[in-house]
Amino acid sequence: MDKLAPSPLDPLAAAVADRLHAQSKKQLVANVPAIAGRMAVSLLRDRTADFTQGEEGKRFVADKLVAIAPAKAALIHMLCRSIGATRIVEAGTSFGVSTIYLAAAVRDNLAERDDGGEGLVIGTEHEPAKVQRALRNLREAGVEEFVEIREGDLRETLVDLTGPIDFMLVDIWVPMALPALRLVTPHLRPGALVVCDNVVGAAKEYREYLEFVRDPDGPFTSVTVPGNGGMEISRKR
Numbered sequence: 001m002d003k004l005a006p007s008p009l010d011p012l013a014a015a016v017a018d019r020l021h022a023q024s025k026k027q028l029v030a031n032v033p034a035i036a037g038r039m040a041v042s043l044l045r046d047r048t049a050d051f052t053q054g055e056e057g058k059r060f061v062a063d064k065l066v067a068i069a070p071a072k073a074a075l076i077h078m079l080c081r082s083i084g085a086t087r088i089v090e091a092g093t094s095f096g097v098s099t100i101y102l103a104a105a106v107r108d109n110l111a112e113r114d115d116g117g118e119g120l121v122i123g124t125e126h127e128p129a130k131v132q133r134a135l136r137n138l139r140e141a142g143v144e145e146f147v148e149i150r151e152g153d154l155r156e157t158l159v160d161l162t163g164p165i166d167f168m169l170v171d172i173w174v175p176m177a178l179p180a181l182r183l184v185t186p187h188l189r190p191g192a193l194v195v196c197d198n199v200v201g202a203a204k205e206y207r208e209y210l211e212f213v214r215d216p217d218g219p220f221t222s223v224t225v226p227g228n229g230g231m232e233i234s235r236k237r
């Protein structure tokens with residue numbers, strides 16, 4: 001028996017997502033020694049395990065999927081379906097794996113409402129080649145019409161957002177997580193959810209982000225979901 005529940009996606013989108021999950025895992029496994037080496041150098045040099053920074057780090061990750069894990073993707077899909085999300089922001093699109101789940105949720109939420117309303121996932125990605133790959137994957141998965149990918153640095157691409165936003169996925173290199181959330185927070189509707197990946201595995205690196213979402217006087221209430229690097233799920237007050 002499979003360890004995970006079946007994919008929540010329709011067969012067309014599931015086939016594309018499953019292929020990309022497998023590709024991402026294979027890429028990760030093949031690069032374990034390279035990643036471990038880079039983490040060790042980063043720890044010694046900058047006291048952080050974040051190996052994505054600096055010119056060399058950026059070059060290394062420029063062609064990597066680093067896709068969200070299947071179970072986490074299924075969870076964000078379920079959350080988006082549960083809150084009826086139709087306007088979503090994704091910080092960190094890469095090859096579009098998480099985007100497929102978010103866009104499928106928007107499509108299905110709109111279909112259930114059946115009121116002619118519109119919906120959109122606004123993704124952002126600063127590697128032009130990844131944007132092209134994401135667009136191709138979204139087209140193949142049949143969900144392209146529900147996605148707009150803004151190419152460039154999110155500190156520029158997310159400044160002119162209009163709300164209300166129902167859901168945000170933060171799956172980005174760590175130093176960008178809090179700047180992304182700060183940009184989007186004013187546009188999140190009350191009850192909107194923000195999911196940030198890998199906050200347990202990289203708790204030290206996410207310290208400021210976590211302080212922000214866990215601040216009892218701040219704009220969010222927050223829970224940590226452990227396992228596989230962990231996730232922080234924060235709800236806008």
Ligand SMILES: C[S@@+](CC[C@H](N)C(=O)[O-])C[C@H]1O[C@@H](n2cnc3c(N)ncnc32)[C@H](O)[C@@H]1O
Pocket residue numbers: 065066067068091092093094095096097098099124125126127130152153154155171172173176
């Ligand atoms: C962890 S990956 C995203 C994976 C994606 N959510 C998925 O599941 O397929 C993070 C992505 O953020 C992109 N990125 C990093 N810093 C960025 C920035 N300042 N602006 C836009 N994109 C950025 C990287 O190029 C990388 O593709």
